[in-house]
Amino acid sequence: MAFWILTGALTLVMAGFLALVLLRNKNGSGEPAAAYDLRVYRQQLKDLDRDVARGIVTAADAERLRTEISRRILAADAQVQAAETGAPQPNGPSRVTAAVMALVVVGGTAALYWQIGAPGYGDFGLDHRIALAEERARTRPGQQEAEARLPTSPTPEIDPNYQRLVEELRTATADRPDDARGQQLLARHEARLGNFKAAYEANARYIALQEGDVDPQLLIDQAELHVMAAGGYVSPEAEALLLRALSQQPEDGRARYYMGLLMGQVGRPDRGFQIWAETLRQGPPGAPWIRAIQAQIPEMATLAGVDYRPITPGGTADGAPALPGPSAEQMAAMQDLSAEDRQQMIEGMVSGLATRLAEEGGSPAEWARLITALGVLGRIEQAREIYAEAQTQFAGNDAALEMLAAARDRMEASQ
Structure with missing residues (x-):
């Protein structure tokens, strides 16, 4: 009104x-x-x-x-x-x-x-919009409903010999449902034919036949087949598979790509942008999910209200994410500054890092650096808030949590 x-x-x-x-x-x-x-x-x-x-x-x-x-x-x-x-x-x-x-x-x-407007659309504050996004995520259509909504796609032209071989494979796996290798091959060839529903059904049987812990990559493959079968939609079934895989491999780029896509679909482009920005920094350059993120992240940033600057994918030689810091020019300039000006310059760098992590996310090392820097500057309460936020960001990642805990200890010791 x-x-x-x-x-x-x-x-x-x-x-x-x-x-x-x-x-x-x-x-x-x-x-x-x-x-x-x-x-x-x-x-x-x-x-x-x-x-x-x-x-x-x-x-x-x-x-x-x-x-x-x-x-x-x-x-x-x-x-x-x-x-x-x-x-x-x-x-x-x-x-x-x-x-x-x-x-x-x-x-x-x-x-x-x-x-071009939205007649009848109410005034929604941030808390209300977040609550609506959570409700949308809980009530969104399942896999079967999403597949049913898709229009019928034209039948592709298939080589008759290849079609005959796939038919024989279908018959063989139907006769031997406990043949894990057969189910794996069937899933692969059904996906090549574009029969993604049949592919994820065969892959589900293959996963069920595995002994012990299931390889997270198998779970991500299954989630990906669900997404393809639903026309790019990340269903609750696909989300459950991705979360299961990420609990074992939190830094997997392919799973993080689909989780970012899910955040955009349920009305949380801010979280989707953070996930994608962190994944880009981790690299490696040229990975399929990196190219997919680079193509879509500008639109995600616009929806999230972020002034996007292109992120260069990659990491250090040992595979750890590159940790940006002051340039050589900045270090040289600091030597010529007075103590007061040097303090202001450091404050500006720390504030810039805090803003970037809040908007785009970052690696555990960057969050740890921010916590330590805030402790050195005497901003203990803010450092504790950042530590609590980082714990949420990297829940389930034991290595990251250990790094953050070490930074917290250094921060507490600086009092």
Whole structure:
């Protein structure tokens, strides 16, 4: 309701200003235009007398011109007298134009909003939008429903010999459902044919036949087949598989790509952008999920309200994410600064790191660096808040949690 009140008031004010410009009476302020005309005509009479005296204008022409100028002087004087006495000037056409202008502004604004706006959409604060996203995530369609909504795709042309071999494989696996190798091959070839539903069903049988802990890559393969079968939609079934895989391999790029995609689909592009930004930094360059993220992250950043700057994928030689720090130029410049200026420069670097981690996320080492730096600067409470946030970010990643705990201990020791 507040939006409509504000929009309506602004529209009416703008229409009112435009109407006032058209309806403004000439006697409102300053002299009327007729006063200027009156001075011009009187000057013309003086110039006419001089022209007659010099012989430029004949007496007959002078008399005719004098009569015409006098007539104009009388008309201008009448207008000046009317303006001075407050007599209104004729402005009928201006009233019509003002009314049409007001209708155009008000009606055009309403029509434009109806076309590109969201009539009936309520005012939602951040907490409300997050709650709606969580509700959408809980109630979103399952795998079967998502597949049922997809349009029928055309049947691709398949080599008859290859088709015959796949048919024989289907028959063989149906006769021997406990043949793990057969189920694995069937899943692979069904996926090549674009039969993703049949592929994930065969892959599910292959996973069920595994002994001991299931390889996380198998779970991610299964989730990927679910996503492909649903036309790019990450269903609750696919999400469960991804979470199961990430609990064993938290840094897996392919699983993190699909989790970021899920966040965007349920209305949390902020979390999706964080996941993708962290995954890009981890690399490796050229990985299929890196190329997919690079193609989609600008749109995700726009939805998240982040001013996106391209992130270079990659890491250090040992595979750990690169840890950005002050450049050589910055280090040299700090040597020439006073203690106060050096402190301000350090504060700026720490604030920049905190902002980037809040918007884009980062590696455990970067979160640990921020916690330690805040402790050195004496901002203990903020460091503790950052530590609690980082624990949530890297829940289930024991190595990351150990690194963060070490940074917390250093921070506490700096008091």
